[in-house]
Amino acid sequence: MTVTRAYTLNRRKVVARLLKQRDSKANQDLLIVTGLGSPTYDVHAVGDNDKNFYLWGAMGGASMVGYGLALSRPENRVLVITGDGEQLMGLGGLATIGIRNPANLSIVVLDNGHFGETGMQRSHTHYGVDLVGVARSCGINQTREFSDMKGIENLTQSLFVSEGTSFATIRIKPENHPRSIPTLDGRYLKNRLRETLGFAP
Amino acid sequence: MSKNISHEVELPWQDQIFESLKAAKIRQIPYVPDAGHARLIQLVHNDPDxxxxxLSTEEEGVAIGCGAWLGGDRSVLLMQSSGVGNCINMLSLVANCHFPFVTLITMRGEWGEFNSWQCPMGKATRKSLELMGITVHRCEHEDDVKPTVDAALYGAFSNDQQIAVLLSQKLIGKKKW
Incomplete structure (x- = not known):
């Protein structure tokens, strides 16, 4: 199976655009969970935030952490930003999410068709696996695919516009940027997010 | 089996677990079905709170429980022993971030087992959990269940411990083939 796809977007520009209005009043409720590897660095590069929860491992778990968080906090919007390899390891989770389909959850897969952190080996999406199709089959009805910057405006316009969970892939160039590295202290990351939501450590 | 006779009708152990989960304000209950958990799962489905x-696989439930805690919810994962192997790497999330964690595991492959394919993971269940830093308690008798589950919930949600409760195959009863 080979499919020619255009992977052209600059991942840092994409994430910066998505989060450009992060600090606006309308986005104060936003919580972000990142998948290990480059998505963690991309989100951190935009600016660290107490409402970010970065994964440094637990591959395949980003969307599920976001799901549990979204179910616990209907008053917040939860954005999962992850990579194609990370989401591929958790495909079954999309079936789990599709059952309840919470509208305050949005999953964005930065898809470069490769495992960028481990030497740029080709991933399943490179060979034609259609993550958006998988998500749709799992009952996630609001799905989108972006391959240019059009439409990637800001959170409110691109995402969280549906009555259920939204799922988007954004076709990005397979390239590694300088790493922007958040703390690896998981206990700290956990406690600071809980604290910002008003919970004791 | 020695048992204190009380005036109240004693609930089946599955119902006692349900009462414990309610009392501990557990809200999110991810599970992969098991016959031993069937009644508890039904009770959870019947409860509007x-x-x-x-789940499609057990490790999803590990990650969901961590997300739940981030947002202030309490979660308990239900699975059978064969699912423990699926959870191993995801348990690094629990370990690294020191999330509170409780899982109730119905055992297969250890007593009166017809299906020998259950035995390798049944034998490895406790060690697998312990290798990932999880404290393991085990219930052999009906009387053990409630105090053990209560202790696990207390340990996890009052001071961030990670605890698995194994419900032995002897307790659950032999599966009829």
Whole structure:
């Protein structure tokens, strides 16, 4: 199976655009969970935030952490930003999410068709696996695919516009940027997010 | 089996677990079905304050429980022993971030087992959990169940411990083939 796809977007520009209005009043409720590897660095590069929860491992778990968080906090919007390899390891989770389909959850897969952190080996999406199709089959009805910057405006316009969970892939160039590295202290990351939501450590 | 006779009708152990989960304000209940958990799963589905979440594989439930805690919810994962192997790497999330964690595991492959394919993971269940830093308690008798589950819930949600409760195959009863 080979499919020619255009992977052209600059991942840092994409994430910066998505989060450009992060600090606006309308986005104060936003919580972000990142998948290990480059998505963690991309989100951190935009600016660290107490409402970010970065994964440094637990591959395949980003969307599920976001799901549990979204179910616990209907008053917040939860954005999962992850990579194609990370989401591929958790495909079954999309079936789990599709059952309840919470509208305050949005999953964005930065898809470069490769495992960028481990030497740029080709991933399943490179060979034609259609993550958006998988998500749709799992009952996630609001799905989108972006391959240019059009439409990637800001959170409110691109995402969280549906009555259920939204799922988007954004076709990005397979390239590694300088790493922007958040703390690896998981206990700290956990406690600071809980604290910002008003919970004791 | 020695048992204190009380005036109240004693609930089946599955119902006692349900009462414990309610008392500890557990809300998200991810699970992969098992016959031993069937009654508890049904009770959870019947409770409007609880959120049952059927999983496609057990490690999803580990990650969901961590997300739940981030947002202030309490979660308990239900699975059978064969699912423990699926959870191993995801348990690094629990370990690295020191999330509170409780899982109730119905045992297969250890006593009166017809299906020998259950035995390798049944034998490795406790060690697998312990290798990932999880404290393991085990219930052999009906009388053990409630105090053990209560202790696990207390340990996890009052001071961030990670605890698995194994419900032995002898307790659950032999599966009829």
């Amino acid at each position: 609880m959120m049952p979440i059927v």
